[in-house]
Amino acid sequence: MSPRAFLGFIARPAACATAVALVFMMAVAATADTAETVEYSLTIEEREVNYSGRPARAVTINGGLPGPVLRFREGDWARIHVHNRLSVPTSIHWHGILVPPGMDGVPYLSFPPIAPATTFTYEFPIRQAGTYWYHSHSGLQEQRGLYGAIVIEPRHGHGRVHADREYAVVLSDWTNEDPHAVQRELKRGSEWYAIEKGSAHSLLGAARLGMLGDYFAGMLMRMPPMDISDVAYDRFLANGRTETMIDAKPGETARVRIIDGSATTYFHLEYAGGPMTVVSADGQDVEPVELKRILIGVAETYDLLVRVPAAGAYELRATAHDGSAFASIWIGSGERHPAPTMPRPNIYRAMGHLGLAQIFSLTPAGAMGMPDRAVKSGKFDRPGMTMHMHHEAATPMHGRQEMGREAGKEPAAHGEVDDHSHRGHDPTMQMGAHEPSSADRAGRIDESLRNGRRFGMRFGILANDASSSDSLAEEGGEARPWVPYEKLRSVHSTAFSGGNPVREIRLTLDGDMERYVWFLNNRPLSETDHILIHQGEIVRFIMINRTMMHHPMHLHGHFFRVLNGQGDRAPLKHTVDVAPMSTTVIEFEADEFGDWFFHCHLLYHMHSGMARLVHYKGYVPNAATTAVRHKLYEEPWYFHGLAEVLSNVTEGTVMISDTRNIFRVGWEAGWQRVEETEWETIFTWSRYINSFFSVFAGADFEGTEGTMEKVRGIFGLSYRLPLDVECRAWMDTDAGGRVALDKNLELLPRLRLIGHVEYDTRHYWEGRIGLSYMIDKNVSFIVQWHSNYDWGGGLSIRF
Ligand SMILES: [Cu+2]
Numbered sequence: 001m002s003p004r005a006f007l008g009f010i011a012r013p014a015a016c017a018t019a020v021a022l023v024f025m026m027a028v029a030a031t032a033d034t035a036e037t038v039e040y041s042l043t044i045e046e047r048e049v050n051y052s053g054r055p056a057r058a059v060t061i062n063g064g065l066p067g068p069v070l071r072f073r074e075g076d077w078a079r080i081h082v083h084n085r086l087s088v089p090t091s092i093h094w095h096g097i098l099v100p101p102g103m104d105g106v107p108y109l110s111f112p113p114i115a116p117a118t119t120f121t122y123e124f125p126i127r128q129a130g131t132y133w134y135h136s137h138s139g140l141q142e143q144r145g146l147y148g149a150i151v152i153e154p155r156h157g158h159g160r161v162h163a164d165r166e167y168a169v170v171l172s173d174w175t176n177e178d179p180h181a182v183q184r185e186l187k188r189g190s191e192w193y194a195i196e197k198g199s200a201h202s203l204l205g206a207a208r209l210g211m212l213g214d215y216f217a218g219m220l221m222r223m224p225p226m227d228i229s230d231v232a233y234d235r236f237l238a239n240g241r242t243e244t245m246i247d248a249k250p251g252e253t254a255r256v257r258i259i260d261g262s263a264t265t266y267f268h269l270e271y272a273g274g275p276m277t278v279v280s281a282d283g284q285d286v287e288p289v290e291l292k293r294i295l296i297g298v299a300e301t302y303d304l305l306v307r308v309p310a311a312g313a314y315e316l317r318a319t320a321h322d323g324s325a326f327a328s329i330w331i332g333s334g335e336r337h338p339a340p341t342m343p344r345p346n347i348y349r350a351m352g353h354l355g356l357a358q359i360f361s362l363t364p365a366g367a368m369g370m371p372d373r374a375v376k377s378g379k380f381d382r383p384g385m386t387m388h389m390h391h392e393a394a395t396p397m398h399g400r401q402e403m404g405r406e407a408g409k410e411p412a413a414h415g416e417v418d419d420h421s422h423r424g425h426d427p428t429m430q431m432g433a434h435e436p437s438s439a440d441r442a443g444r445i446d447e448s449l450r451n452g453r454r455f456g457m458r459f460g461i462l463a464n465d466a467s468s469s470d471s472l473a474e475e476g477g478e479a480r481p482w483v484p485y486e487k488l489r490s491v492h493s494t495a496f497s498g499g500n501p502v503r504e505i506r507l508t509l510d511g512d513m514e515r516y517v518w519f520l521n522n523r524p525l526s527e528t529d530h531i532l533i534h535q536g537e538i539v540r541f542i543m544i545n546r547t548m549m550h551h552p553m554h555l556h557g558h559f560f561r562v563l564n565g566q567g568d569r570a571p572l573k574h575t576v577d578v579a580p581m582s583t584t585v586i587e588f589e590a591d592e593f594g595d596w597f598f599h600c601h602l603l604y605h606m607h608s609g610m611a612r613l614v615h616y617k618g619y620v621p622n623a624a625t626t627a628v629r630h631k632l633y634e635e636p637w638y639f640h641g642l643a644e645v646l647s648n649v650t651e652g653t654v655m656i657s658d659t660r661n662i663f664r665v666g667w668e669a670g671w672q673r674v675e676e677t678e679w680e681t682i683f684t685w686s687r688y689i690n691s692f693f694s695v696f697a698g699a700d701f702e703g704t705e706g707t708m709e710k711v712r713g714i715f716g717l718s719y720r721l722p723l724d725v726e727c728r729a730w731m732d733t734d735a736g737g738r739v740a741l742d743k744n745l746e747l748l749p750r751l752r753l754i755g756h757v758e759y760d761t762r763h764y765w766e767g768r769i770g771l772s773y774m775i776d777k778n779v780s781f782i783v784q785w786h787s788n789y790d791w792g793g794g795l796s797i798r799f
Contacts, residue, residue, distance in 0.1 A: 096283055697716075
């Protein structure tokens with residue numbers, strides 16, 4: 001071990017020490033210049049871990065989660081041997097590191113993945129300094145722990161700012177569930193995670209906040225209920241622990257390199273010992289800026305200077321963006337001083353502007369107020385908010401308006417901010433009015449608050465509703481700030497030298513929370529070829545988010561300028577948050593010839609289609625990669641079903657689906673108040689067009705007892721009407737037809753009203769209405785009146 005590497009080793013936080021001790025690290029004096037070859041050996045294998053009192057399987061690197069901190073100096077030559085001891089292929093991507101395209105680690109795109117029981121050696125020059133990280137790009141391994149920090153010292157000296165010590169901290173989210181089960185749960189459109197993490201929506205919840213207007217406006221416009229994140233987690237981790245210690249000396253200045261290595265979680269950071277000074281973002285130096293609260297997006301990094309207080313341990317708290325739980329980094333030692341509790345997000349606030357055009361729009365994009373033709377005309381190309389926002393959330397607009405000018409666009413027509421003055425006086429909305437205490441006087445933190453699923457066990461009527469928190473605040477306001485991009489200013493000019501042709505690429509970010517499909521320009525990766533760019537041109541991506549979620553968009557192999565109102569000093573980043581219903585513009589010089597991935601860094605979004613291949617014209621990957629390239633575009637099929645078994649009737653569906661195709665078998669059979677059991681089975685193949693609209697064809701079988709009486713071919717369509725009423729209409733081969741309407745209404749987080757009515761041209765009206773109460777993830781209790789079979793009760797089982 002070289003002296004430099006050894007110093008790096010001892011300065012590391014204790015949490016990593018064991019993992020690091022296992023690293024076989026060797027620095028060899030290289031022949032040319034002073035460049036050194038720095039060699040690491042990383043072994044990937046499964047291990048049992050226990051974060052919540054229950055054992056679970058993790059994927060570890062050299063036995064650790066996270067893996068060891070990889071340290072280099074700018075100008076080094078990196079040689080990293082990756083041994084795969086899993087039973088499935090793996091890969092490691094060096095996030096934010098400028099590497100040759102074949103070393104980037106994206107399976108089927110950069111290289112064939114690393115097969116089980118084999119070793120792949122990555123080699124590349126270190127061309128930069130700063131804080132970065134690495135993670136698996138195979139399957140969902142990143143969710144299981146396959147990630148770690150990279151720290152690169154500048155070639156000369158110790159950088160621009162002084163710090164007595166430095167620490168790398170990888171934040172992450174942990175679930176005991178198999179991540180594939182998580183993805184499947186998301187695909188079946190379950191509300192269970194929202195209940196578990198206390199962010200469910202309901203009619204009574206809206207009423208309690210005096211926000212029924214927003215609730216029904218959202219429903220009228222068919223807006224999906226807003227949520228900050230998709231998954232409920234068991235724990236949030238800092239360097240693989242719920243609490244990690246930084247044992248700095250009193251009065252010192254510590255440089256904390258924060259890396260958000262989560263699969264899906266943004267964090268709010270706040271330090272009990274005072275404001276934090278951001279000195280670097282995504283590894284690139286920025287002019288120091290002091291901030292009290294910072295929102296960090298998935299896959300981003302920030303270097304923060306914090307002062308170690310004269311006495312005591314002060315908490316640097318990383319609170320999950322959805323407010324469900326947090327991880328703690330204690331700085332210093334002695335008496336503990338916890339950071340304040342963040343107010344939870346008020347996700348009842350409707351984001352759109354209620355208008356007739358939106359209510360009666362035919363497409364989801366139109367209902368969001370951002371129809372395709374308006375997007376194509378360039379109406380949403382300026383960075384910043386695209387929609388009418390409520391006043392609290394509009395604060396960052398000032399900075400963002402400037403951006404419009406910078407990008408050569410018209411300044412924003414100032415958002416006609418709705419005043420909705422009656423709302424501002426709701427006591428529950430006062431930010432930080434009284435922050436519930438998460439710690440007692442001795443600084444002990446209630447351990448249960450670290451469990452992001454704790455609301456799943458609460459059965460009080462509003463216990464798991466988004467309105468149930470003691471303190472709520474608007475997104476983007478002072479209490480719950482958005483990402484701090486407006487304040488980031490590069491230490492040097494990042495302007496391009498000029499004269500190069502500019503290529504503008506407009507990308508809408510689209511999605512459907514219910515089917516859990518995520519798109520760029522309304523298409524998943526599997527339906528696309530690539531984004532073509534040319535060496536030497538300036539490429540500008542205009543990203544227009546038409547969803548209610550944040551998407552951390554990451555471009556491999558490049559740094560891009562984020563047009564944030566800082567002109568020539570626009571910061572350079574590798575990952576950028578695109579806020580809900582807003583536009584973010586980035587630009588870069590195409591000088592890294594190759595094929596590169598561009599995707600949302602929310603793991604389950606990427607795997608549901610929100611990704612593209614960016615291809616330099618003329619680039620040809622090696623033969624082994626070309627041979628497997630088609631696998632990049634493969635998509636999995638998901639199977640799930642629902643069976644209702646009541647005392648008078650049984651109904652259900654079983655389906656298998658990919659992004660566009662849904663094969664479904666549905667049945668209904670009733671026996672109460674009729675002489676013989678009547679049954680119907682319907683087979684359909686649906687083609688999904690968008691979240692409102694799909695078309696289908698299939699066959700309808702009807703009979704009584706053991707006799708089949710009718711078989712008809714059917715074809716029709718499904719459409720979502722305003723107020724979220726699902727309409728299904730079909731014609732059949734006997735010249736008949738049927739129209740059915742379905743409506744669900746969440747009265748309480750666990751209790752929903754279910755209604756169904758249908759008319760068949762041949763013989764009948766049929767209807768049912770009832771209540772369904774969600775007991776857990778897979779079981780609900782149902783009481784229902786059916787027009788043919790009268791009252792009944794029973795269970796609904798999801799599988
Ligand atoms: Cu996303």
